[in-house]
Amino acid sequence: MRRLPLVLVLAVALALTAGHAYSQQASTGAIAGVVLGPDGAQLPGVTVAVVRPDGTVVRVVSGDHGSYRVSNLPPGVFEVRPDLTGFVGQAAHAEVTAGRVTPLDLPMGLAGLAEEVNVIGSTPRGSVEAPRLSESGARDVGVALSGIAGVWKVRRAGIASDVVLRGYQGENLNVLIDGARLYGACPNNMDHTSFHVDFAEVDRVDVARGPFDMKNQGGLGGAINIVTRRSAPGFHASPRLGVGSFGFVNPSATVSLGNERVAVLAGYSYRASDPYTDGGGREFTELANYKASVSGRKAFEVNTAWGRVDFSPAASHAVQLQYTWQDAGLVLYPYLQMDALYDRASRVNLGYDKQSGVGPLQALRSQAYYTKVSHWMTDEFRVSSAPATARGYSMGTMARTETYGGKIEAALRKGIAGIEVYRRGWETTTELMMRKYQPQYSIPDVALTSFGFYGEFSQPVSDALQIDLGGRVDSVDSEADPSKAATLLYRAYHGTQETSVTDTYPSGKARLAWRALPQLTISGGIGRTVRV
Numbered sequence: 001m002r003r004l005p006l007v008l009v010l011a012v013a014l015a016l017t018a019g020h021a022y023s024q025q026a027s028t029g030a031i032a033g034v035v036l037g038p039d040g041a042q043l044p045g046v047t048v049a050v051v052r053p054d055g056t057v058v059r060v061v062s063g064d065h066g067s068y069r070v071s072n073l074p075p076g077v078f079e080v081r082p083d084l085t086g087f088v089g090q091a092a093h094a095e096v097t098a099g100r101v102t103p104l105d106l107p108m109g110l111a112g113l114a115e116e117v118n119v120i121g122s123t124p125r126g127s128v129e130a131p132r133l134s135e136s137g138a139r140d141v142g143v144a145l146s147g148i149a150g151v152w153k154v155r156r157a158g159i160a161s162d163v164v165l166r167g168y169q170g171e172n173l174n175v176l177i178d179g180a181r182l183y184g185a186c187p188n189n190m191d192h193t194s195f196h197v198d199f200a201e202v203d204r205v206d207v208a209r210g211p212f213d214m215k216n217q218g219g220l221g222g223a224i225n226i227v228t229r230r231s232a233p234g235f236h237a238s239p240r241l242g243v244g245s246f247g248f249v250n251p252s253a254t255v256s257l258g259n260e261r262v263a264v265l266a267g268y269s270y271r272a273s274d275p276y277t278d279g280g281g282r283e284f285t286e287l288a289n290y291k292a293s294v295s296g297r298k299a300f301e302v303n304t305a306w307g308r309v310d311f312s313p314a315a316s317h318a319v320q321l322q323y324t325w326q327d328a329g330l331v332l333y334p335y336l337q338m339d340a341l342y343d344r345a346s347r348v349n350l351g352y353d354k355q356s357g358v359g360p361l362q363a364l365r366s367q368a369y370y371t372k373v374s375h376w377m378t379d380e381f382r383v384s385s386a387p388a389t390a391r392g393y394s395m396g397t398m399a400r401t402e403t404y405g406g407k408i409e410a411a412l413r414k415g416i417a418g419i420e421v422y423r424r425g426w427e428t429t430t431e432l433m434m435r436k437y438q439p440q441y442s443i444p445d446v447a448l449t450s451f452g453f454y455g456e457f458s459q460p461v462s463d464a465l466q467i468d469l470g471g472r473v474d475s476v477d478s479e480a481d482p483s484k485a486a487t488l489l490y491r492a493y494h495g496t497q498e499t500s501v502t503d504t505y506p507s508g509k510a511r512l513a514w515r516a517l518p519q520l521t522i523s524g525g526i527g528r529t530v531r532v
């Protein structure tokens with residue numbers, strides 16, 4: 001396996017959430033702050049109601065980074081209430097003084113059956129909500145995210161884009177789905193994690209930049225967590241139809257039903273598109289080495305089905321079980337030498353949370369997951385396969401990966417402590433006509449077994465200053481199947497025929513955040529993280 005050297009990154013972030021400073025006025029004041037979700041994400045689109053002492057109400061809506069501001073308020077005490085479907089927020093009180101801005105952040109919890117598991121550690125982050133994702137015109141989550149400052153993409157095909165964060169991509173970035181690790185199987189990275197989730201499944205995506213996430217091993221460039229939709233009490237149905245240029249169609253439907261104790265959700269989505277064309281109207285298949293027989297084929301075709309149960313067996317206990325199945329048919333990758341004939345993924349995620357008021361322990365959270373991808377690619381639609389008469393392709397690769405893992409985490413008053421364990425198996429077999437289709441084990445049944453423990457701690461130093469500290473230690477066993485590995489070749493480069501190794505690495509971070517003004521936070525931090 002490839003291993004990267006330890007990475008040390010110094011990051012200084014300046015976050016400006018408002019364009020102009022508050023101008024001093026003699027007779028009125030203002031209230032301003034940020035609306036925060038249960039895991040610290042900044043929530044846009046929240047209606048914030050400010051109730052005057054006489055009962056009249058002023059309403060504003062929070063902006064992109066969750067910031068809100070209500071100006072021209074006479075001096076006095078006001079009640080402030082945040083409101084967003086799916087979330088609950090408590091009313092807070094703020095005292096307005098003439099000529100000043102009163103800072104007031106508004107934390108919100110989930111209205112569902114239980115609190116959401118806090119997937120990414122305490123780092124500055126942004127969120128993209130589902131409406132913005134689906135209205136972005138993107139065909140997959142990777143493209144939709146590239147609208148966020150600092151996030152870029154590498155387009156793989158008509159679909160299946162790679163996410164790039166701070167210059168890191170692929171395995172140097174943690175892209176999680178509800179905290180679960182789902183790795184693509186393709187050795188050419190045709191099926192990035194974000195390819196395996198459908199828009200209609202997604203509630204929002206959290207993006208945290210930099211090596212500051214101590215909860216998940218391996219986020220050199222940062223952490224992206226794709227949060228899927230939860231079932232909610234009552235009956236909800238959301239049929240949706242997306243259409244776009246190049247024959248893109250995306251019908252989907254989600255239905256959920258439940259009460260405060262138990263709720264179920266099910267969804268289905270279909271996405272397909274023709275190859276896109278250049279300015280001259282030529283399809284991309286005409287510009288790469290495709291055979292004429294590819295004409296009329298779709299550029300991609302993906303079916304996704306998912307279901308979820310949220311269950312609260314008793315007050316302060318919550319269980320979630322999710323299953324997603326995705327089947328992609330032919331996906332054309334014009335800039336590579338092969339196309340994916342199929343890519344099938346399944347994902348199971350089980351969570352159990354218990355709220356506790358005992359001593360310093362506030363909650364105990366646990367998660368277990370299993371993800372699996374199988375991927376078959378050949379050159380049968382390319383001119384390179386023309387001499388291949390026996391099988392129709394001159395090269396083909398079968399790739400499989402499966403990952404299972406879990407976490408147990410204790411939420412304490414001022415921080416968290418937890419254990420993360422996962423095991424990923426990955427094997428790919430390549431068959432070449434010129435080698436008489438003898439299987440070559442290009443990834444010789446490699447398994448990574450990772451065990452890590454971590455902790456994060458936050459402490460306000462003063463009203464405006466907060467310090468975040470965190471650390472983790474990982475021990476990872478990497479192992480290849482010696483009967484499949486080309487150990488002689490490996491020895492020529494590395495001087496050893498060993499097929500297994502154990503690595504133990506520490507990670508850590510320290511951050512200081514200073515709230516200089518209600519809408520200006522300056523933060524600086526140093527973080528070091530490792531991936532195997």
Ligand SMILES: [Cu+2]
Pocket residue numbers: 186187188189190191340375376377
């Ligand atoms: Cu592939």
